[in-house]
Amino acid sequence: MTWTAPLSPLTPEQVVDGQLRAYNAKDIDTFMTYWAEDARIYQHPDTLLASGTDEIRARHLIRFQEPNLHGRLLHRVAVGATVVDHEVVTRTFPEGPGTVEVIGIYEVTGGRISRAWFTLGTPALG
Template sequence: MPPIVPSSPLTPEQVVEGQLRAYNAKDIDTFMAYWAEDARIYQHPDTLLASGVEAIRARHIVRFQEPNLHGRLLHRVAVGATVVDHEVVTRTFPEGPGTVEVIGIYEVTGGRISRAWFTLGTPVLS
């Protein structure tokens, strides 16, 4: 059964919040419901990491296998269709568990994330 996404229009901030909640729940179907079919993910500023929902899904299915995965929102700014999140993400890196600061910039079009850019800090191992 497909995930239930509210039928009333969501604000860009609500879209980004919904995908963060689904990310933390490791709920791939709900997570993907917030992404446009032709969405693209970049390492800021212009290194393409994933293009289209299938590539984004595949990338996150792997990520969701990490037992300690969690994004903790520190600050969010929304202006028009752009939402910027500052997070600390707990992950399992190849070197071991730890955290990394992340800036995520999301462009929301038609109630879905159409493009996202990420800047990562230096991982800090636990």
């Protein structure tokens, strides 16, 4: 019998990167593996948008239907369990396709995102 060392746990930065890759692939099942069961998503600073994996999944299933959805990472900073991403997200807004700058602040606990806060800029159409 051969012993294999357990895989190293992902760093908080790797967790956030994995969920961004799954987001861009619109792979809901992989995306959800990066979120804790009791995770919460907020509009910064304290407006609750989704609580728990059922609500997070439902929110993103709708988002993943957008044909041009894509988050482009501009900059990432990681300190301890906190990861901050600055992205430009391509979306299909009710007014039409465009982009929006987003700052995402992620708290990673036990290898999964436990809380996330998002601040959005003004959408740019076209």
